[in-house]
Amino acid sequence: MLCQECQQRPATLHFTKIINGEKNEFHICEQCAREKGEMIPGTSGGFSIHNLLSGFLDFDMAGKTHTGGASQAQQLHCEKCGMTYAQFRKIGRFGCSSCYKYFDDKIDPLLKRVHGGTVHVGKVPKRGGADLQVQREIDALKQELQERIEKQEFETAAQLRDRIRDLELQRSQR
Amino acid sequence: MSEFAFTEHALSTWMRGEGQDSDIVISSRVRIARNLRSLPFPLVASEEQAGQVRQLVVEAAEQAKDDLGPMQSVPLDELSEIDRQVLVEKRLVSPMLANESQEAAVVLSEDESLSIMVNEEDHIRIQCLYPGFQVRQAWERATEVDDSLEAYIDYAFDDRRGYLTSCPTNVGTGLRASVMIHMPALVMTHQIGRILSAVSQVGLTVRGIYGEGSEAQGNLFQISNQITLGQNEQEIVDNLEGIVVQIIEYERQARNRLVGESKIRLYDRVMRSYGILTHAAIIDGKEAAQRLSDVRLGVDLGWIDGLPVTLLNELTILTQPHFLQKTFGATMNTSEKDMYRAQLIRDKLVKSKE
Numbered sequence: 001m002l003c004q005e006c007q008q009r010p011a012t013l014h015f016t017k018i019i020n021g022e023k024n025e026f027h028i029c030e031q032c033a034r035e036k037g038e039m040i041p042g043t044s045g046g047f048s049i050h051n052l053l054s055g056f057l058d059f060d061m062a063g064k065t066h067t068g069g070a071s072q073a074q075q076l077h078c079e080k081c082g083m084t085y086a087q088f089r090k091i092g093r094f095g096c097s098s099c100y101k102y103f104d105d106k107i108d109p110l111l112k113r114v115h116g117g118t119v120h121v122g123k124v125p126k127r128g129g130a131d132l133q134v135q136r137e138i139d140a141l142k143q144e145l146q147e148r149i150e151k152q153e154f155e156t157a158a159q160l161r162d163r164i165r166d167l168e169l170q171r172s173q174r
Numbered sequence: 175m176s177e178f179a180f181t182e183h184a185l186s187t188w189m190r191g192e193g194q195d196s197d198i199v200i201s202s203r204v205r206i207a208r209n210l211r212s213l214p215f216p217l218v219a220s221e222e223q224a225g226q227v228r229q230l231v232v233e234a235a236e237q238a239k240d241d242l243g244p245m246q247s248v249p250l251d252e253l254s255e256i257d258r259q260v261l262v263e264k265r266l267v268s269p270m271l272a273n274e275s276q277e278a279a280v281v282l283s284e285d286e287s288l289s290i291m292v293n294e295e296d297h298i299r300i301q302c303l304y305p306g307f308q309v310r311q312a313w314e315r316a317t318e319v320d321d322s323l324e325a326y327i328d329y330a331f332d333d334r335r336g337y338l339t340s341c342p343t344n345v346g347t348g349l350r351a352s353v354m355i356h357m358p359a360l361v362m363t364h365q366i367g368r369i370l371s372a373v374s375q376v377g378l379t380v381r382g383i384y385g386e387g388s389e390a391q392g393n394l395f396q397i398s399n400q401i402t403l404g405q406n407e408q409e410i411v412d413n414l415e416g417i418v419v420q421i422i423e424y425e426r427q428a429r430n431r432l433v434g435e436s437k438i439r440l441y442d443r444v445m446r447s448y449g450i451l452t453h454a455a456i457i458d459g460k461e462a463a464q465r466l467s468d469v470r471l472g473v474d475l476g477w478i479d480g481l482p483v484t485l486l487n488e489l490t491i492l493t494q495p496h497f498l499q500k501t502f503g504a505t506m507n508t509s510e511k512d513m514y515r516a517q518l519i520r521d522k523l524v525k526s527k528e
Contacts, residue, residue: 012367014371015374015375030367081214093295094338094340095214096215096218097209097215100332100335100338110342114403115403115405117401118403119334119404120332120334120337120347120404121404122410123317123320123406123407125324125331127324128211128324129331129333
């Protein structure tokens with residue numbers, strides 16, 4: 001297959017881009033890919049991941065309302081470290097852990113693009129995350145409780161209910 | 175504090191050539207990014223704040239020493255430029271830590287399989303580097319170290335976003351798991367491009383031996399996860415392992431096909447490279463890496479006897495520019511480096527035969 005850009009060299013990169021549900025297939029050669037600035041694994045195209053990220057953010061801004069939205073975003077800043085949202089957009093990195101809180105509703109689309117998800121489901125700190133650990137256990141038990149009830153296994157369900165009650169009590173006393 | 179021995183010798187645990195599938199997977203690495211709750215990330219931290227981070231983390235590592243085993247902490251600014259670069263070449267610290275970080279430090283285990291970087295892009299980067307295909311084992315160690323440190327440090331953690339990191343690409347688990355794979359047959363049979371682009375479609379990314387932005391040398395590629403949020407650590411490790419198992423299989427198939435279809439040509443290539451490495455007087459880094467790759471393939475195929483894989487791994491590092499300077503002393507220009515490199519490879523290969 002020839003490169004769809006130059007029609008001269010064989011296409012060595014084949015990929016599918018999905019942007020807002022719109023699917024596009026690409027078959028191009030490395031040289032054209034580099035010229036177009038597409039990401040090629042294993043090579044450095046001369047621009048960093050952070051540039052890419054800020055590209056995503058610009059994209060988000062463009063999709064938003066045109067009435068004063070941008071200037072409002074310029075003003076948005078983290079009250080702890082002082083980083084403005086504009087700065088964050090430029091460098092693609094946060095200044096401190098509080099930035100996540102102040103830029104919260106802005107970063108969902110970015111996280112979705114980079115990771116596919118926006119919510120952490122992995123490890124929780126033993127000490128600092130004790131509450132969340134208990135919450136996750138309660139959620140899991142509640143789900144199991146529902147299943148047991150549906151299966152009419154009331155004895156197990158009663159045990160689960162007691163366990164949930166204990167955990168909730170523990171949590172409120174902390 | 176004892177002597178700083180880490181830059182005196184090239185050999186490190188990850189080069190031992192042990193572990194599963196070590197003929198194709200050279201090493202497995204896991205790094206997790208963590209930050210202190212109370213201080214700004216290194217990117218915007220003042221020198222004073224960065225100093226506080228360094229003190230807090232080094233102290234925590236000291237307090238956790240019963241769990242961590244024998245460790246040595248070193249502020250990078252106390253090392254010479256050469257020693258810093260040698261640590262990079264041995265993959266014990268990242269280029270960013272060595273070159274761009276203020277108040278940087280590294281806490282290293284005696285066997286060099288664990289390093290805790292302080293004030294890199296994030297306050298803490300825990301790295302476990304194991305020989306062969308041992309991603310799971312590396313993760314298990316890293317998470318233990320993480321727990322040990324967390325006993326003394328308040329991490330920046332959010333119920334919804336997970337572990338908070340300076341770059342949004344690391345947020346959530348903060349986990350980057352990677353393997354370094356030797357894929358000469360896939361490169362020779364021109365299948366590598368297809369494999370690499372397939373890999374990038376399943377949430378993994380491919381880099382050269384020294385990480386982001388570095389070029390692939392000697393048919394060595396690093397494959398790592400891209401996603402850190404919305405998947406748990408187990409899924410991330412499983413996903414990487416699953417893909418790598420397949421790549422190993424493709425590489426083995428490609429080797430078998432090469433041996434089946436053009437054995438004599440492959441044999442010629444391997445032996446020519448072996449001849450050049452044992453006799454050349456001048457060799458640049460790129461050629462050395464390529465020839466070492468050929469020789470490694472020859473060892474894997476049983477064509478070259480009595481050459482331990484450990485030695486080939488060691489040579490990959492010994493022949494890096496800063497390590498050459500460290501070994502032979504004095505500063506040298508590029509053509510002198512090429513001479514010393516050839517001499518060193520010759521000596522090592524001939525000595526192993528005696």
